[in-house]
Amino acid sequence: MLEKNNTPGKLIIVEGIDGSGKSTQIDLLYKWLQTQGQSVYFSEWNSSGLVKSTTKLAKKRKLFTPTTFSLLQCTDFADRWENRILPMLKAGVIVLADRYAFTAFGRDVARGVDRKWVRNLYSFALQPDIAIYFRVPLDIAIQRITSARAKLKYYEAGMDLNLSDSRIQSFKLFQERILNEYDRMVDEFNLTIIDGSLTVQAQQRLVREIVKQELKGWKGLPIPEGSPHVRLQAEISAETGGR
Amino acid sequence: MSEPIFYGAGFPYRQIEDLPGKLVVLEGSDGVGRSTQTQLLRHWLEDEGFAVSDTGLRRSEITQKGLEDARKGHTLSRITMSLFYATDFADRLENQIIPALQAGFIVLSDRYFYSVMARDIVRGADPAWARQLYGFALKPDLTLYLKADVTDLVSRLIHGRGLNYWESGMDISPHNNLYDSFMDYQSKLIDSFDQLSSEFNFIQVDAAQPVMDVFAELRTHIQNLLEDQQPILEEDF
Numbered sequence: 001m002l003e004k005n006n007t008p009g010k011l012i013i014v015e016g017i018d019g020s021g022k023s024t025q026i027d028l029l030y031k032w033l034q035t036q037g038q039s040v041y042f043s044e045w046n047s048s049g050l051v052k053s054t055t056k057l058a059k060k061r062k063l064f065t066p067t068t069f070s071l072l073q074c075t076d077f078a079d080r081w082e083n084r085i086l087p088m089l090k091a092g093v094i095v096l097a098d099r100y101a102f103t104a105f106g107r108d109v110a111r112g113v114d115r116k117w118v119r120n121l122y123s124f125a126l127q128p129d130i131a132i133y134f135r136v137p138l139d140i141a142i143q144r145i146t147s148a149r150a151k152l153k154y155y156e157a158g159m160d161l162n163l164s165d166s167r168i169q170s171f172k173l174f175q176e177r178i179l180n181e182y183d184r185m186v187d188e189f190n191l192t193i194i195d196g197s198l199t200v201q202a203q204q205r206l207v208r209e210i211v212k213q214e215l216k217g218w219k220g221l222p223i224p225e226g227s228p229h230v231r232l233q234a235e236i237s238a239e240t241g242g243r
Numbered sequence: 244m245s246e247p248i249f250y251g252a253g254f255p256y257r258q259i260e261d262l263p264g265k266l267v268v269l270e271g272s273d274g275v276g277r278s279t280q281t282q283l284l285r286h287w288l289e290d291e292g293f294a295v296s297d298t299g300l301r302r303s304e305i306t307q308k309g310l311e312d313a314r315k316g317h318t319l320s321r322i323t324m325s326l327f328y329a330t331d332f333a334d335r336l337e338n339q340i341i342p343a344l345q346a347g348f349i350v351l352s353d354r355y356f357y358s359v360m361a362r363d364i365v366r367g368a369d370p371a372w373a374r375q376l377y378g379f380a381l382k383p384d385l386t387l388y389l390k391a392d393v394t395d396l397v398s399r400l401i402h403g404r405g406l407n408y409w410e411s412g413m414d415i416s417p418h419n420n421l422y423d424s425f426m427d428y429q430s431k432l433i434d435s436f437d438q439l440s441s442e443f444n445f446i447q448v449d450a451a452q453p454v455m456d457v458f459a460e461l462r463t464h465i466q467n468l469l470e471d472q473q474p475i476l477e478e479d480f
Contacts, residue, residue, distance in 0.1 A: 050318060051327075054309030063305050066256050067333045067379055072305070075326035082320035112256025120375040124322055 002101070002127035002189065009089030009220065011126060012211065013100040015182065016134035017175050018156065019141030019148075020196040021203065025134065026098050028204050029211065033094060039221040041088040045099030048079040059155060066111035069155070073104060074121045081125060089126075092221035101125050102133075102185055110177035111161060130214055131189060132207065133182060136196030138175055142168070244344060244384050251378020254337065264344035266381065267465060268355040270436070271389030272429055273410040274400040275450045276457065280389070281353045283458045284465065288349055293469075296343040299353035303334035314409060325363045329376055332356050336381060349469075356380050357443060361435040365428070366415055385468050387461055388436065388445035393429045395451050397422070 005011050012029070014022040026042075033040045046055065055072060058064050064072075088095050101122035108118045145152070146168065154160070157167040158174025185191060194206050244262045253259070267284075269277045281297055288295045301310050310327055313319050319327065332355075343350050356377045363373050391399075400406055406421040408414070412428025413421065440447065448460050 050313055050323065051309060053312075054306055057308070058305045061304075063334070063338075065254070065333075065337050067254060067337065068305060068330055071326055071330040071333055075323055075330055078322040078326050079320065082322055114252035114255050114378070117252050117375065117378050120372060120378075121326075123372060 002123070002125055005089065005126040005129055007086075007089040007126075008092040010094045010130075010214065010218065011085075011089060011097070011128040012094065012130045012132075012214075013097040013102075013128045014132050014134065015099060015102045015106075015191065016136065016196060017106075017138075017141050017178055017182070019144040020134040020136040021144070021200065022132075022134045022196075023098050024200060025132075025194075025203055025207055026096055028200075029207055030096055032208060033096075033211070037223065038215075039091075039093045039223055040096060041084070041093050042096045042098070043080050043085055045097075045103055046073060046076055048076040050079045051076040059153075062154065062160070064155065064160065066108060066113050066160075069111065069160075070104060070108040070113050070118055070121070073108075077101070077104070077122070078124070092219075094215075094220060097128075100128065100131070102131070102182070102189060102191070105185060106178040106181040109181050110158070110174060127189065130210055131191045132210065133186065133191040133193050134196035134203070135182070135193050138172065138179065140197055141175065142172060145171075247341075247344075248382040249378065250380050250382060251375060253379055253381075257337075259341065260345070262341065262344035263347040265349045265385070265468060266340065266344060266352065266383040267349060267468070268352045268357075268383045268386040269389065269461075270354060270357055270386055270445060271450060272391060272393075272396050272432060272436070274396050274403060275389045275391050276399070276454065277353050277389060279454060280458060280461060281351050283454075284351055284461060287458075287462060288351075288465075294346070294348045295351060296339070296348045297351040297353065298335050298339055300328070300358070301331055303331040304338075305334045306331040317408065317414065319414070321363075321366050321368065324366070325359070325368055325373065325376070328359045328363075329356075332359065332377075333379060336379070341381065352383070355383060355386065357386070357436070357439050357445075361432055361439060365412070365431045365435050385464060386443060386445045387464060388440060388447050389450040389457065390433075390436075390447050391450040393426055393433060396429055397425060400425075 014026045016022040030040060030042050051072060055076065058072065085095050104118055104122060109115050152167045152171050157171040159167065159170050161174060163173040164170040186193065192210060194203055244265055247259050247262050269281055271277055285295050285297060301307055306327060310331060313327065340350050340352065360373045360377065364370050406425050411421045411425040413424050416424035416428065418424040418427065439445070446464055448457060450457060
């Protein structure tokens with residue numbers, strides 16, 4: 001259970017395993033909301049400047065255990081939460097997050113940390129107004145990942161779990177565990193499921209429908225005349241890059 | 244320590260057998276003399292033939308640099324700071340303290356998560372959240388709490404390494420100077436320590452005594468703990 005969002009802002013997040021298409025969808029949503037004249041802020045998982053070099057070092061030297069991985073990613077989230085997401089929500093901005101606490105609940109538990117422990121870690125976060133879970137069969141996700149990108153990274157493939165010597169096989173087993181955790185969370189955190197095997201456009205139509213419903217009659221932070229999004233965009237460009 | 248006891252779930256993905264070593268924690272305020280005592284204890288124990296490993300806050304290979312940079316830039320918000328320090332602690336526990344205990348070492352820990360938790364709570368963290376956060380922490384064999392009052396601390400620091408930003412709680416201070424801020428912040432920390440003291444079975448040692456008297460008292464407590472271990476008898480040459 002996460003506390004209800006009582007700020008004037010709206011929190012919209014997307015979740016799903018790697019290759020589920022969620023980033024494409026939230027990017028389209030982001031652009032659409034901007035053209036609708038909304039104040040929107042976008043935050044990506046694992047993108048805090050404060051923690052970046054630490055994460056990089058630990059990944060490179062393979063120093064993470066499931067617990068330290070979980071704690072450092074939560075540090076990253078907390079930095080974004082305290083300095084970006086929450087202030088934006090309080091100001092009445094629509095905050096879009098590509099991945100949220102549920103990513104940690106999926107991945108960290110798949111790595112073997114205690115389910116209750118990791119839920120306590122993130123208990124300072126608010127329940128999103130909309131949480132969309134892009135559910136996609138494992139085979140499709142793997143096909144998308146392996147055709148689009150060069151090589152699966154060590155932690156991405158869950159190689160630290162010693163599930164298999166093959167990166168693809170390890171990735172499969174790891175993602176399977178994560179899928180199971182997501183399925184548990186659908187009711188627990190009221191996730192809205194979208195079928196990630198539909199066409200991009202069909203999915204986006206559904207996303208916009210859900211968002212329109214939520215924003216009906218709602219007024220966010222007005223945009224000053226003549227300077228749409230300038231400051232928010234500057235921050236986004238400074239923050240993108242990590243995944 | 245033989246069978247490890249954790250405050251919560253511990254490390255569920257890892258099978259931890261009996262730990263033949265001993266975990267001894269030195270707790271207490273900034274400037275109370277912990278590092279001096281740690282050094283004295285280390286020499287004494289090694290002299291007695293024990294293998295000793297020591298550890299202290301912010302010494303994790305993972306977080307050391309990042310945490311130093313963040314402290315220098317004064318850019319740590321409250322929850323972020325709690326979690327960054329918890330990462331440091333978890334890394335040292337899993338990769339340093341537990342392996343040393345497995346190898347039969349006496350681990351001297353200059354502070355433990357209690358200090359970090361006390362600070363977090365003074366900064367407004369939810370105490371229940373903080374306790375659950377450290378559910379992975381191992382229960383020490385002995386926690387020695389070097390206790391001094393704030394006037395004693397301030398005189399030690401002013402005649403020592405000086406007052407600094409974080410130890411004075413300047414990040415949460417309404418004051419315009421380090422002194423007032425230090426007095427205010429460290430008094431709150433001492434209150435917070437006192438509250439943890441009974442919950443976590445601290446043994447209080449009066450840190451206002453001369454260094455060698457404090458050392459003697461600490462030694463007695465550690466000797467009691469090591470009672471079951473055979474001391475090496477000095478042989479005549």
